[in-house]
Amino acid sequence: MVLARREVATPPAGRGRGRKTGHGSVRGNAVRFGLMAVPVAFFGLFFAYPVVAIVGRGLRTDGVWQFGRIGQVLSRPDILDVLRFTTWQALASTALTLLIALPGAYVFARFDFPGKQLLRAVVTVPFVLPTVVVGTAFLAVLGRGGFLDELWGVRLDTSVWAILLAHVFFNYAVVVRTVGGLWSQLDPRQEEAARVLGAGRLAAWRRVTLPALAPAVAAAALMVFLFTFTSFGVVQILGGPAYSTLEVEIYRQTAQLLDLPTAAVLTLVQFAAVGGILAVHARTVRRRETALRLVDPAQTARPPRGAGQRALLGGVLLTVLLLIVVPLGVLVERSLDTSGGYGFGFYRALQSADASGSTFLVPPLEAIGNSLQYAAVATLIALVVGGLAAAALTRRAGPLVRGFDALLMLPLGVSAVTVGFGFLITLDEPPLDLRTSWILVPLAQALVGVPFVVRTMLPVLRAVDGRLREAAAVLGASPLRAWREVDLPLVRRALLVAAGFAFAVSLGEFGATVFIARPDNPTLPVAVARLLGRSGELNYGQAMALSTILMLVCAVSLLLLERIRTDRSGEF
Amino acid sequence: MLALDAATVRFGERTALDAVDLEVADHEIVCVLGPSGSGKSTLLRVVAGLQRLDGGRVLLDGADQAAVPVHRRGLGLMFQDHQLFPHRDAGANVAFGLRMHGVSRAERDRRADELLDLVGLPGAGRRAVAALSGGEQQRVALARALAPRPKLLMLDEPLGQLDRSLRERLVVELRTLFGRLGTTVLAVTHDQGEAFALADRVVVMRDGRIAQTGTPLEVWQRPASAFVARFLGFDNVVGATVTGTAADTVWGKVAVPDGSPGGRCELLVRPAGVRIGGPEDGLRCTVGARTFRGHHVAVTLRPDEGPDLEAECALRDAPDEGATVGVTFDVAETVVLPPAGPR
Numbered sequence: 001m002v003l004a005r006r007e008v009a010t011p012p013a014g015r016g017r018g019r020k021t022g023h024g025s026v027r028g029n030a031v032r033f034g035l036m037a038v039p040v041a042f043f044g045l046f047f048a049y050p051v052v053a054i055v056g057r058g059l060r061t062d063g064v065w066q067f068g069r070i071g072q073v074l075s076r077p078d079i080l081d082v083l084r085f086t087t088w089q090a091l092a093s094t095a096l097t098l099l100i101a102l103p104g105a106y107v108f109a110r111f112d113f114p115g116k117q118l119l120r121a122v123v124t125v126p127f128v129l130p131t132v133v134v135g136t137a138f139l140a141v142l143g144r145g146g147f148l149d150e151l152w153g154v155r156l157d158t159s160v161w162a163i164l165l166a167h168v169f170f171n172y173a174v175v176v177r178t179v180g181g182l183w184s185q186l187d188p189r190q191e192e193a194a195r196v197l198g199a200g201r202l203a204a205w206r207r208v209t210l211p212a213l214a215p216a217v218a219a220a221a222l223m224v225f226l227f228t229f230t231s232f233g234v235v236q237i238l239g240g241p242a243y244s245t246l247e248v249e250i251y252r253q254t255a256q257l258l259d260l261p262t263a264a265v266l267t268l269v270q271f272a273a274v275g276g277i278l279a280v281h282a283r284t285v286r287r288r289e290t291a292l293r294l295v296d297p298a299q300t301a302r303p304p305r306g307a308g309q310r311a312l313l314g315g316v317l318l319t320v321l322l323l324i325v326v327p328l329g330v331l332v333e334r335s336l337d338t339s340g341g342y343g344f345g346f347y348r349a350l351q352s353a354d355a356s357g358s359t360f361l362v363p364p365l366e367a368i369g370n371s372l373q374y375a376a377v378a379t380l381i382a383l384v385v386g387g388l389a390a391a392a393l394t395r396r397a398g399p400l401v402r403g404f405d406a407l408l409m410l411p412l413g414v415s416a417v418t419v420g421f422g423f424l425i426t427l428d429e430p431p432l433d434l435r436t437s438w439i440l441v442p443l444a445q446a447l448v449g450v451p452f453v454v455r456t457m458l459p460v461l462r463a464v465d466g467r468l469r470e471a472a473a474v475l476g477a478s479p480l481r482a483w484r485e486v487d488l489p490l491v492r493r494a495l496l497v498a499a500g501f502a503f504a505v506s507l508g509e510f511g512a513t514v515f516i517a518r519p520d521n522p523t524l525p526v527a528v529a530r531l532l533g534r535s536g537e538l539n540y541g542q543a544m545a546l547s548t549i550l551m552l553v554c555a556v557s558l559l560l561l562e563r564i565r566t567d568r569s570g571e572f
Numbered sequence: 573m574l575a576l577d578a579a580t581v582r583f584g585e586r587t588a589l590d591a592v593d594l595e596v597a598d599h600e601i602v603c604v605l606g607p608s609g610s611g612k613s614t615l616l617r618v619v620a621g622l623q624r625l626d627g628g629r630v631l632l633d634g635a636d637q638a639a640v641p642v643h644r645r646g647l648g649l650m651f652q653d654h655q656l657f658p659h660r661d662a663g664a665n666v667a668f669g670l671r672m673h674g675v676s677r678a679e680r681d682r683r684a685d686e687l688l689d690l691v692g693l694p695g696a697g698r699r700a701v702a703a704l705s706g707g708e709q710q711r712v713a714l715a716r717a718l719a720p721r722p723k724l725l726m727l728d729e730p731l732g733q734l735d736r737s738l739r740e741r742l743v744v745e746l747r748t749l750f751g752r753l754g755t756t757v758l759a760v761t762h763d764q765g766e767a768f769a770l771a772d773r774v775v776v777m778r779d780g781r782i783a784q785t786g787t788p789l790e791v792w793q794r795p796a797s798a799f800v801a802r803f804l805g806f807d808n809v810v811g812a813t814v815t816g817t818a819a820d821t822v823w824g825k826v827a828v829p830d831g832s833p834g835g836r837c838e839l840l841v842r843p844a845g846v847r848i849g850g851p852e853d854g855l856r857c858t859v860g861a862r863t864f865r866g867h868h869v870a871v872t873l874r875p876d877e878g879p880d881l882e883a884e885c886a887l888r889d890a891p892d893e894g895a896t897v898g899v900t901f902d903v904a905e906t907v908v909l910p911p912a913g914p915r
Binding site for chain 1: 643655720
């Protein structure tokens with residue numbers, strides 16, 4: 001008897017795995033909209049409402065919209081200069097970041113060397129560092145009386161190079177993580193197949209690897225462009241009066257010149273630009289989700305072989321040393337370098353309010369406690385809001401949900417200054433009079449935390465196979481129990497990673513916090529900026545000392561994350 | 573035990589289950605056999621409660637299950653790709669169902685060990701799921717499904733992803749095991765070998781309907797239609813008109829068993845019934861491909877007219893490729909099938 005299988009009938013086409021049960025789609029939609037309700041309400045109340053209100057205040061007189069003002073503002077030469085500079089420096093920063101970080105992405109993806117884990121953590125530290133600290137660190141290297149100034153008399157703090165280098169420093173990890181993460185999972189056998197078919201080494205890379213990587217490179221480039229286009233803290237500290245980005249200009253127009261119409265127009269311009277970038281980003285990300293053969297990263301990394309590969313590894317290590325380790329090291333060094341030799345003098349000075357003259361009402365050290373408390377509350381809010389949003393987005397669905405997805409990213413790009421100021425003018429009357437409430441700061445910080453939570457949770461939630469839940473159900477688990485037994489354990493790591501990111505960005509949030517933090521309750525970045533704004537060696541030293549503390553807090557939370565994170569969880 | 577009463581499921585335009593009636597008795601092993609897309613997996617999902625019916629009923633021990641959610645049906649289901657929980661070890665996977673049913677920890681551990689023994693993985697309780705081979709995962713999945721003592725165990729392509737020798741061994745083990753435990757089993761597979769080796773009763777499905785039900789021997793000997801015959805691997809099927817004990821076909825006159833119904837029909841000649849002789853005997857054919865199948869050779873024959881024929885013969889009797897031979901048909905290996913109706 002021949003029992004070999006033979007298929008005779010052709011199976012009907014279109015039999016997908018994602019079959020929906022008849023009632024499931026209706027109830028699923030209800031559940032999804034229920035989950036979306038909290039995030040939508042949160043963003044409506046604490047994001048859209050303040051932003052719209054402040055734009056309205058700038059562009060409306062006596063209840064009539066004055067759209068003519070947009071044209072007026074946009075034809076001013078000084079504003080055009082700001083726009084031109086903002087775009088130019090973002091493009092230059094992005095190009096420079098790709099140039100410097102792509103070799104790093106390759107090295108992290110394909111090479112195996114001792115200390116790789118630690119190095120990966122080190123390059124990620126800058127990304128979670130507050131922009132104020134990054135600015136301060138570069139000031140300590142490139143600025144007046146800085147490291148290079150002392151050594152060779154070189155000063156870059158009034159040049160655009162300081163801004164560009166700080167942006168590379170800040171975004172190096174974005175490229176290494178996004179591109180390197182995918183690169184390490186690309187199956188090397190694809191390239192080998194091309195080689196066997198007669199392609200040279202370079203041709204194989206160009207025809208096989210590059211097309212697979214291109215969407216990731218594009219996505220990383222867009223993220224870097226977004227971050228640098230809206231850069232605030234770095235430019236505020238390093239740019240001096242000569243260089244101003246949109247965000248800095250919005251701050252100047254709002255806080256210093258009290259020119260709300262101009263600020264409103266600039267906010268709209270930035271909004272439109274960021275919306276455009278995010279739309280392109282969403283498209284590239286979706287393209288990136290196309291089927292690639294992914295393998296375990298552990299299988300693709302090899303120790304470097306030959307002089308060329310060793311030289312590449314050495315070059316990347318040197319870059320990391322110069323670009324990342326040196327600025328952070330100098331920052332620490334400066335914080336210890338008191339007039340009476342090395343010591344903890346500046347740190348001790350942080351304990352009293354009057355050491356810095358009239359800058360503070362309370363000892364600057366209290367800012368640490370404030371920051372930690374605010375960040376903890378902000379993390380909690382971001383986890384709840386972002387977690388619900390990610391849960392709602394888990395099931396793939398129509399354009400409505402995709403739009404919601406993109407909307408969640410907006411706080412990353414919309415002027416934090418506008419949000420902060422918007423909080424002050426909208427949340428100051430009953431029923432929502434929060435102006436004197438401490439919750440205002442965590443709310444603003446949570447806004448920037450939510451996108452990170454969503455981006456980290458979503459891929460992991462989507463990866464949970466629905467049939468595992470079915471398996472649990474058949475074995476007797478109720479739906480809630482199945483969620484607790486299957487989903488929760490599988491996403492617990494991602495949840496921790498998301499919490500860590502949300503905590504770090506909340507800790508470092510500056511643009512909005514600088515407006516709404518009360519003078520007697522400053523956060524760390526606000527205190528640093530305030531100290532830097534004063535002259536005198538003691539103030540400078542204290543700024544360095546506070547920045548060092550902030551850096552250490554961020555670095556420690558990151559190192560904890562690095563232990564639990566899986567490289568697949570998310571884009572950042 | 574289990575009864576389906578006109579069970580119907582539609583996915584948009586397509587009907588995955590079309591008024592299916594099926595009964596499974598206590599301690600019976602029923603295998604649903606069909607090509608992919610025939611609705612057999614949907615059948616299991618309907619019984620488990622993972623798929624809602626668009627019409628008809630599912631009854632377990634006579635009780636309508638419409639209002640009973642998945643986790644209260646007390647069934648076992650072994651998924652096609654196992655779906656072991658990756659974050660638990662083998663023992664915790666097996667004990668999962670017991671935990672859901674509130675069994676005490678000591679009892680759970682005891683029973684999990686016992687079941688791992690039963691499926692041939694003694695002492696594997698602490699092993700990580702990812703560290704198990706495909707066959708071992710299969711066994712853990714089986715132990716997990718058996719652990720809560722389900723009244724009905726359902727298997728979806730139970731041996732689908734395993735290599736052939738392991739599959740053949742496991743089929744025998746499974747049948748012995750189910751016999752010993754007295755388990756009632758409803759399995760689905762596309763592999764007829766698996767179905768015939770495992771089942772007391774085979775149900776062949778096509779396009780959401782049942783094409784034939786019977787013991788493996790009945791189905792094998794008397795396929796109910798040309799579809800079933802072809803699905804079982806018999807390709808020597810032609811249209812024919814039966815008069816008395818002979819049928820007119822494009823291959824010429826073929827003798828049919830006594831008592832065959834007259835009129836238009838489809839005629840099946842099993843490969844073993846295709847006799848190869850000299851060019852002057854019977855139907856003239858050219859010898860096409862010869863495929864070595866171990867204990868016999870399958871020979872493709874090209875008649876001057878009509879579809880190709882497949883013949884089985886011993887290696888030393890096999891004609892050379894390209895030779896011209898004559899073919900006669902053995903009446904004992906000839907089956908009259910109902911005419912191919914409109915679908």
